[in-house]
Amino acid sequence: DAGVIQSPRHEVTEMGQEVTLRCKPISGHDYLFWYRQTMMRGLELLIYFNNNVPIDDSGMPEDRFSAKMPNASFSTLKIQPSEPRDSAVYFCASSFLGVWETQYFGPGTRLLVL
């Protein structure tokens, strides 16, 4: 298996623009997680899905952030409009059977909002 795949790996955009991050989880995994990592705040869980259904989105910072999982092999995290404080590395992870099971992380998307 190729592991968790994320795209793009790097994104530079201007404030106010829409940003869409993409993730393909490991085949067979039924949990998918979106994280944000910054130097100041460390790793933060934004939202997670179970069987394509959002279970906990309490970590989503505000309405500018939205996440979807239309099928078991694809998820998106969208920021609209983007702001400079959204600059961070966004990780997608997947696991089998539960939140507390081993999560396998993707390589991350490094986002810079100018």
Place this chain on the structure above:
Amino acid sequence: KNQVEQSPQSLIILEGKNCTLQCNYTVSPFSNLRWYKQDTGRGPVSLTIMTFSENTKSNGRYTATLDADTKQSSLHITASQLSDSASYICVVSVRGNAGNMLTFGGGTRLMVKP
């Protein structure tokens, strides 16, 4: 409030030496504790996971300990290698909460010098 505190924030050691990283938590009710290793520019990778009843768990040169009474965990690295240079993140999970079920520490950045 659920919190996970890691110390030290950063550490520099010479190749071949041992080191110990600390993780203190106030999460309740506790489910399990996991240590992740995160190489620069990559996603975290799980090293060990321990449940309430486990005191120690090893993964090669990495040995994690858990004292559920004092709510402390440590990660001991034996005979360090240059490839151990990374950030180490302690994550504590709470089973059954309706809200955010994972609490992350801020990480310890380890640098191993030749």
